[in-house]
Amino acid sequence: MLDRFRHPTRGFVVGWAWASLVANCVIVVTGGLVRLTASGLGCPTWPRCTDESFVPHGALGLHGVIEFGNRLLTYVLVAIAIATWFAVRRWADAPVRASALTVAIAIGIPAQGVVGGITVLTDLNPWVVSLHFLLSMVLICLSAWLLRLVRGVEPAPVDAGRLWLVRATFAAMWVVVYLGTIVTGSGPHAGDLDAPRNGLRPDVWSTVHGYAVVVLIALTVAGLVALRKGPRTAFLATVWLLVAELAQGVIGYVQYVNDVPVVLVALHMVGATVLMSLAAWQLVNVRARVGTPVRVG
Incomplete structure (x- = not known):
């Protein structure tokens, strides 16, 4: 060694x-x-x-x-x-x-x-x-x-539109994760029976979190379509990201309607680490094509 x-x-x-x-x-x-x-x-x-x-x-x-x-x-x-x-x-x-x-x-x-x-x-x-x-x-x-x-492995060069989609997906992932922490902070699993909660309504913020997940999935699907004839590494990264998002969404919904049982919450946390890993992997596997400046708006 x-x-x-x-x-x-x-x-x-x-x-x-x-x-x-x-x-x-x-x-x-x-x-x-x-x-x-x-x-x-x-x-x-x-x-x-x-x-x-x-x-x-x-x-x-x-x-x-x-x-x-x-x-x-x-x-x-x-x-x-x-x-x-x-x-x-x-x-x-x-x-x-x-x-x-x-x-x-x-x-x-x-x-x-x-x-x-x-x-x-x-x-x-x-x-x-x-x-x-x-x-x-x-x-x-x-x-x-x-x-x-x-x-x-060098990041694949993509045009401005595709790069924007990947970056928007990564940003949406962070929004989803942050909203998830707000939902957690309002829920029952505080880490200690006497630990404070953030005072927000978990049903409201779970709904907001869910809407953000829908946006994330929509961006990922758009990226999948845009990259289907693009670089293989970026396309495969997007495929796996979408699969993980759908699985995580199912776990999140089931845990919500069943009053957040411990086992499903633990699986949801595993899913969060997998999702962030895949979103970062998708991001670092693309780069701007030379001579194609990135413009938003």
Whole structure:
């Protein structure tokens, strides 16, 4: 292993880029499980678990173990980020931006830990919790970009209209995800029985969220039609994005009409990480065709 770090190949670096993407998705899901099991204040303070100890004690019960376990995963992410950075730095054929991306991801992970600590210190304020989630989405996007760079696949040149559709789809994805955090902040799964809610009506914001999903799907379908005779990588990325959106939409609707059961909410969070990964993958696999300036409006 040490020798492979000294003389990394493309396959070795790509493996670490995949590890970075998967790990940043996994910690979103485990963080969701902390909330869904009402373990958000299992460790009632930060950076210690309690005022006296960095680790949970028996009085905190299973909630303390779950919350502390999720905190420990941050160190796993840091280790993966450092390993990815080192592999890229040692790789003779590393793309120019790859090293900068590994640094951004490595800085973002401890920053995410700090935001997580603030959520605990604010007793799981839903607006801070949403920021915690959104920062993970940023790290997922950066990881997808890194993966495309180290795989050595050049983004496909497309005309201004197609590029606008892809960028609009990516922006719509962020709107959908953000609205989803508002719905979550108004719903029953607060992370702790005494945690505050944002005071908004979940039925109203679920409807707004649903309308945004319709817009997202419409943009994706339009992109699919526009790219059907275009670059294969961009077309396939759009196909998978549409499949994931439809699956996520079904899960979201079923969980809503069944009063958000824990299992479906967990699946919905898995879907959110997959969707953001695919939306970022679609975005980084296209670029403006030379001599075709992008104009909106």
